[in-house]
Amino acid sequence: MAELNVAVVSAERSLWQGSAKSVVAKTPEGEIGILPGHEPVLALLVESPLRIETTDGTKVLVAVHGGFFAVDGNNVQVIAETAEMASEIDVDRAKAALAKAQAAAGEAGSPESKAAKRAETRLNVAMGGK
């Protein structure tokens, strides 16, 4: 079976690279699942967990905070501005950060509420990774 070559890159470093069965990401228009043989796509990413199912069946979760991804043939490049692997996130600290961000969050669209959203995504990823 064909495989996807996936690379997750953030502005500061490259995070993950490997072959996968599927990638599920979230764009401004909704969730999109990529399987081998997908047509070429260049889509923006919104603040969300990115799910990768590797060829050996394990699931990799990455918290992506904005960016885009490009699918070309069986190559998937995820280019996030900032991103974190589930394994790198400390659940307790993520919880504390979320509580703090939510307390500070004002109306929608403000920097504080964006921070809250980011904290939520991180926590989601951290919990889902277990």
Next chain:
Amino acid sequence: MGAQLRVFRRRIRSVQATKKITKAMELIASSRIVKAQQRLEASTPYLTQLNAAVSAAASHASDVSKHPLTSKGEVVDEAAILLITADRGLAGAYSSNAIKEAEALATRLRERGLNVTFFVVGRKGVSYYRFRGRALAGEYIGFTDQPTYADAQRIGHDLLTGFLKPESEGGFDEIHLVYTHFVNMVTQSPRVRRMLPLEVEEKLVEASDSRNLPFPLYEFEPGPEAVLDALLPRYIDHTVYTALLMSAASEHAARRRAMKSATDNAEELIRSLTRQANQARQAEITQEISEIVGGADALKSA
């Protein structure tokens, strides 16, 4: 012990203490150069991908040259300069070279009849302008030796806000960047780069791939224009990030060199002081001997 000898010994001790400090700073700076370079390298895959994506989106979007980030205002009268200096001194002429370059650029811009606004990174640059009582549109301090992407985003955001402001409210028509290019361990030179308006290079499209089609026929989501709108600001952020890292590497290299020559000078000073101290010690001994001999002679003849 004679007074003279004591003074020499004290000076030697103090120079030795200084030498220890400068040597330590030299070593720290050397290790940080490598770290900054590694981070610069780690960020290149992102840039490559971003480049490819921007070119792909630009080739599909209707008219790139009309995008707000690629065009100037109708009357070009406002310019901004982002100047990157160091937070701390003891780095030779690093900060002052960058400031000099920025000042030369400002003069050139003013000759063209533009108003120049400054955004300054680094405590040294900020205090330079504060001391001269000149207003700064943005001050960013506390991260120049290890800049993060979030720092770059903050700066990029401020610059973009300034650029996208309407003409009547003093929106910038041009934004220039002054940073220090890291050529190699011994050479770093201040550079000027125009950041905005962006030039979307058509040749990028041709050179990016050897296959017939420069890009796969991407399906854009939400659409090529929207993708381009979202990607171009990232470009700014990344340019700022690269410049910050480059300048950080240069800062450490400049500090390493400054501290190396300080250490060398301290060694030289210690050597000459030791000579003088020995001389003083011998003179003291000689004097004592002649005093004793003189005393004994006096007793004998008495």
